[in-house]
Amino acid sequence: MSIQHTNANQRVYGPDPATVPAQYMINPVGIQSLVLSALELGASTVLTTDTLTAFSANVNLSPSAGASPAITFPLVQGMGFVTGIYNGGTPLLQTGIFFRSITKATTNPKPGVTKYTILLEDGKTWLLYASSTDVNAALDFTVVNNGLAQATSNFNGFIQIAKNPGGDAEALYDAACGVYATTATLSGTANGASGSYTLSFAKAGTSGATLLMFALPHHIESFSPQTASAATDLQLQTTTKGLATAVVADSWTMVEDLPTTMGFAPWSPSAAAQPLAFSLATIQTILSVAQSEISENMSDQTNLSSMYFSGKALAKFAGIVYTVHDLLGGTALAQAGLTNLKQAFALFASNQQQFPLVHETAWGGVVSTASYTTGQSGADFGNTYYNDHHFHYGYFIYAASIIGALDPTWLPDNQAWVNTLVRDIANPSTADNFFPVSRMFDWYHGHSWAHGLYETADGKDEESSSEDAMSAYALKLWGRTIGDANLEARGNLQLAITARSLQNYFLYTSDNTIEPGKITPNKVSGILFENKIDHTTYFGTNIEYIQGIHMLPLLPASTLTRTPTFVQQEWDTYFSNGRADTVAGGWRGVLYANYAIVNPSAAWNFFASSTFDASWLDGGASRTWYLAFAAGKSLLPFFLPHFWSLMARMLIHDTQVSEARLNPFSLAYVLGKPLERYTSHHPRI
Structure with missing residues (x-):
């Protein structure tokens, strides 16, 4: 097992190291600072794994097939030591950097623990602790040369290494030496708008010490007071997530505010939960568009060879139907659209789409048959190889949430199929024998990984942070629709954690100090790998692609993950002063829908324009929803409680009606009027 750790000054920026911002940042690989091995291992060595969980795995190195492991490495997210458990083998300690010195401590840190300090030729210091299970069997090394030290005898016990x-x-x-983490378990609670989750670490070893584990920045931000008190000053640079902090505790508890008031309608974290009431003029404008869009052939647009694009189209039409029904009051029109939407969805629920889904047993998941049928591993973005499942299936789950909410009688025949998609991407239970726990969302890193089974030099990655948030939002809504309070709570918690992580690692405001200063001016990560940040996409280098893939789909959850400060800074950096209007195709619509978060009036004017071109809509987006999203954002700030009395006084002054006649629709009438009419008398607006 090769062990390395890179400091910030070892990062490589490119393509021109002197350019700021840099397109990419990568950590060097192949630096073998220390290597733990055994004399008995050689050309016939066999590597196996066991006890794979959401947080850990055991890696075994055996001299030959069928032989007992010479070394077992328990790998756990956040582990403070790299631990190798020896079963009678002869330890070897190697380095590709070369030893400058290896010094055995004259005093053991604990009974039965032998300590070495290792100084390498790069000037870095490492510590080695050997805990023997044999009484009075200290581990001694003979330095063979400046790249190899060999134990003087075989060894039963474990060796721990730390930088x-x-x-x-x-x-x-x-x-902390003498004890090591073996795995972690996750638990969580939700109480109203407050949620928490706890990582409890199992441990083994020869001492009763408390574990030393490393927490990421988003953990530190949300630590409960008790967990925060266990944090230390010891920090190590991570590859792509800032400084990790050592925490001396066997469990951590993190606390989050849950977006419980967020539903299908436009929403803001800063606004009180109130029903939206559009003005008559607003309703008429949106309805004139919706009448056309809801009448489009839904089956033609959703019956595609791609689960991803099919899901996007179903979600688009679901958003239109919802908008017409709940926000515009067009019940009859919405019912006609809902009938067509259910028919389009039925093709997938009956598994009659172009590439049906199958349950794949090697990895335990529901995958498209596209790669099996075509022989192309990249078909449908690699769905058959488990790429992007939360993106693909999240759209279906979101669409189903709306259908089920509008027609609960639809649920009995479709709930099990949708739940299967939920289980594939977000199964919470080890008792489910058909799916792993939390396939996509990483509860340690605080976001999902889109990467499937493909080998890659820089580890797992995720490109579309916004579709990651969409998938959590869909889980929350589906839980609400089917009355599963636990699923809704998990979705709320997952969405809150995702928002925190995205704002630290994917979406960069000017005050971000977690990611390198040569990267943060890009405003978004582009593709975040485990070992690299690359400001690009898998499908092109246009700036609207790179920024926009972190915007779509624009949903109520977007206002939680994408703060107004970030949206404004990103807009000013890339799209202000008419630059957005030079963007071709559906990306222009994505940019303006995103702009509604900070300037809903400009977004409304763009989508309501009589010269609007339908080519400015992405295949998963509708003008109907974008107009509603912009209109909703323009209303939401006024739902702050301290505005209500002001609005009531304005209404009485303007229409000469009595206070007894006030209602949300008359307030909507005022809000629908030109605001300039009031600003001269009410400068607070």
């Missing part, structure tokens, strides 16, 4: 950055690190490691 010493200085300060109090050595004392912390000394106190």
